[in-house]
Amino acid sequence: xIEVKQVTRYFGRVMAVDRVSFQVEKGExxxxxxxxxxxxTTTMRILTTYLPATSGTASVAGFDVHQDSMQVRKxxxxxxxxxxLYTEMRVADYLEFVARIKGVDPRxxxxxxxxxxxxxxxxxxxxxxxxxxxxxxxxxxGLAQALVHDPDVLILDEPTVGLDPKQIIEVxxxxxxxxxxxxxxxxxxxxxxxxxxxxxxVIIDQGRVVAEDTPDNLTRKLxxxxxxxxxxxxxxxxILELLNKVEGVRQVKLLExxxxxxxxxxxxxxxxxxxxxxxxxxxIVEKGWDLFELRPEGLSLEDVFLRVTTREEEGGxx
Amino acid sequence: xxxxxxILGREWKSxxxxxxxxxxMGLFLLISGxxxxxxxxxxxxxxxxxxxxxxxxxxxxPKLNVNMMAIRPLLHxxxxxALFFLPLITMRLFSDEKKSGTIELLLTSPVTNTQSILGKxxxxxxxYLLMLLLSGxxxxxxxxxxxxxxxxxxxxYLGLFLLGLCYIAxxxxxxxxxxxxxxxxxxxxxxxxxxxxxxxxSGMASPAVGKILGNFSLIEHFDDFAKGVLDTRHxxxxxxxxxMGLFLxxxxxxxxxWRGR
Ligand SMILES: Nc1ncnc2c1ncn2[C@@H]1O[C@H](COP(=O)(O)OP(=O)(O)OP(=O)(O)O)[C@@H](O)[C@H]1O
Ligand SMILES: [Mg+2]
Numbered sequence: 001x002i003e004v005k006q007v008t009r010y011f012g013r014v015m016a017v018d019r020v021s022f023q024v025e026k027g028e029x030x031x032x033x034x035x036x037x038x039x040x041t042t043t044m045r046i047l048t049t050y051l052p053a054t055s056g057t058a059s060v061a062g063f064d065v066h067q068d069s070m071q072v073r074k075x076x077x078x079x080x081x082x083x084x085l086y087t088e089m090r091v092a093d094y095l096e097f098v099a100r101i102k103g104v105d106p107r108x109x110x111x112x113x114x115x116x117x118x119x120x121x122x123x124x125x126x127x128x129x130x131x132x133x134x135x136x137x138x139x140x141x142g143l144a145q146a147l148v149h150d151p152d153v154l155i156l157d158e159p160t161v162g163l164d165p166k167q168i169i170e171v172x173x174x175x176x177x178x179x180x181x182x183x184x185x186x187x188x189x190x191x192x193x194x195x196x197x198x199x200x201x202v203i204i205d206q207g208r209v210v211a212e213d214t215p216d217n218l219t220r221k222l223x224x225x226x227x228x229x230x231x232x233x234x235x236x237x238x239i240l241e242l243l244n245k246v247e248g249v250r251q252v253k254l255l256e257x258x259x260x261x262x263x264x265x266x267x268x269x270x271x272x273x274x275x276x277x278x279x280x281x282x283x284i285v286e287k288g289w290d291l292f293e294l295r296p297e298g299l300s301l302e303d304v305f306l307r308v309t310t311r312e313e314e315g316g317x318x
Numbered sequence: 319x320x321x322x323x324x325i326l327g328r329e330w331k332s333x334x335x336x337x338x339x340x341x342x343m344g345l346f347l348l349i350s351g352x353x354x355x356x357x358x359x360x361x362x363x364x365x366x367x368x369x370x371x372x373x374x375x376x377x378x379x380p381k382l383n384v385n386m387m388a389i390r391p392l393l394h395x396x397x398x399x400a401l402f403f404l405p406l407i408t409m410r411l412f413s414d415e416k417k418s419g420t421i422e423l424l425l426t427s428p429v430t431n432t433q434s435i436l437g438k439x440x441x442x443x444x445x446y447l448l449m450l451l452l453s454g455x456x457x458x459x460x461x462x463x464x465x466x467x468x469x470x471x472x473x474x475y476l477g478l479f480l481l482g483l484c485y486i487a488x489x490x491x492x493x494x495x496x497x498x499x500x501x502x503x504x505x506x507x508x509x510x511x512x513x514x515x516x517x518x519x520s521g522m523a524s525p526a527v528g529k530i531l532g533n534f535s536l537i538e539h540f541d542d543f544a545k546g547v548l549d550t551r552h553x554x555x556x557x558x559x560x561x562m563g564l565f566l567x568x569x570x571x572x573x574x575x576w577r578g579r
Binding site: 082 | 320321324325327328331332335336418419420421422423424425426427428429430575576577578579
């Protein structure tokens with residue numbers, strides 16, 4: 001659905017995007033992750049035809065963003081970094097204007113607007129002047145603007161910025177519910193957001209793609225192992241011995257013995273492939289010992305993020 | 319066409335949802351009204367003086383012409399007021415979109431640059447037309463007082479309108495260049511002033527050059543309209559000037575994307 005090939009963009013002598021390539025399949029949600037000034041916004045602007053690439057090509061739904069920009073524009077909904085709001089207008093009038101320039105059929109326009117306001121939770125403020133809304137609501141109106149013509153492709157630049165935790169969850173759910181019918185790219189530097197909403201992640205840093213995979217695979221691959229914390233009741237020596245025999249377990253360490261005697265905390269490291277936690281749980285329970293907690297410790301996406309982006313700075317490359 | 323109308327409609331409403339349209343229209347009418355009053359009372363005084371002199375010397379009462387003595391200078395004054403007021407209604411057309419980021423919506427929607435430019439241009443032109451029509455009430459009053467020539471008033475207003483379109487087209491152009499409205503307005507006034515007086519300025523240096531450059535002077539083309547003379551050369555000049563401004567706006571928007579907007 002979206003294809004980016006070797007896209008490069010200079011601003012004067014500053015290279016904002018450097019030979020970026022990636023693809024997004026129909027119905028997929030792609031997370032676009034990177035530190036400040038990585039080139040996320042610039043890449044999105046190229047995809048939305050706002051800016052041309054200096055070199056390379058990009059296409060949306062089979063249309064080249066440069067040659068067939070009008071066809072591309074018809075098929076995308078774009079939420080820029082700063083929601084593009086005519087703040088002196090009322091919410092409903094604003095959406096009416098957007099629906100008109102996006103080419104929504106006049107007969108279904110009213111319905112489309114009402115439905116979008118409903119989805120984004122702004123029906124209650126439809127008669128308010130945008131200027132007077134809170135930041136979070138402005139952000140939602142921005143999101144509504146991107147959705148009103150029910151586009152095939154959604155390009156969302158930091159869609160949850162400025163929302164409260166409850167709204168963030170709602171917006172993430174909304175985005176997830178849109179996948180399937182819509183192809184979505186969303187950028188963020190909030191890592192949990194990516195693991196929660198996206199099926200695939202592209203990490204970019206200093207204009208270059210430094211990693212691309214599912215959130216799970218990324219954490220695993222980069223960690224090179226999986227880690228768990230285990231809290232179990234039983235003889236410490238017995239548990240240690242047992243765990244070492246479980247297939248895939250590389251190393252077990254007894255960390256401490258807890259307050260209720262006979263409760264121990266272990267640190268377990270296992271191979272990167274496959275999941276070893278069911279085997280561990282089964283082994284403990286079959287022995288008749290108590291299993292209090294088995295918590296995956298693996299590198300968080302944060303660690304991955306820091307690793308790939310700092311490696312880059314050391315000049316190692318990915 | 320649909321997009322053009324959508325953009326035109328949004329701009330039009332936005333003029334009236336902020337005080338700007340009212341302030342600009344109000345001040346334009348007020349200042350024109352003051353000059354109107356001064357010129358008309360001055361004319362009436364002169365008529366009375368002439369009348370008295372004529373009686374004193376027992377001569378025929380000379381016919382003073384309201385068209386030449388009041389309306390023509392008033393039209394000239396209004397062409398100058400428009401120069402200072404129209405940039406205030408064009409300065410926000412693109413600057414504001416750049417500043418607030420709505421340009422990203424506009425330029426990623428299936429709207430061509432020509433449609434946006436013409437939509438915005440028409441909204442400003444419409445507001446100006448409204449201003450002129452309202453000021454036309456002053457002229458209407460003259461018909462109760464005397465017998466002015468309607469032809470000259472009509473050509474004068476046509477001239478004012480076409481001249482205003484030149485101001486608006488270049489006001490639009492300067493607003494594509496910056497996200498700062500003040501800069502857009504000031505550059506427009508400065509630019510137009512140069513073209514206004516290009517004839518006199520160059521005439522001071524060399525009368526020959528002055529004559530040639532005078533052809534490009536906005537105000538020299540206006541005088542015939544104010545005198546009641548309708549000449550296609552002047553109409554063509556104003557329309558070309560306007561098209562030039564619109565074309566430059568188009569080029570400016572197209573090329574900005576390479577610079578990073
Ligand atoms: N219009 C522009 N003119 C000049 N330089 C620009 C422009 N837009 C972006 N840049 C430069 O390009 C680089 C990438 O910027 P970009 O906005 O794409 O980063 P980003 O990943 O979106 O960052 P953030 O997370 O802070 O939003 C930066 O160095 C920025 O200064
Ligand atoms: Mg950004």
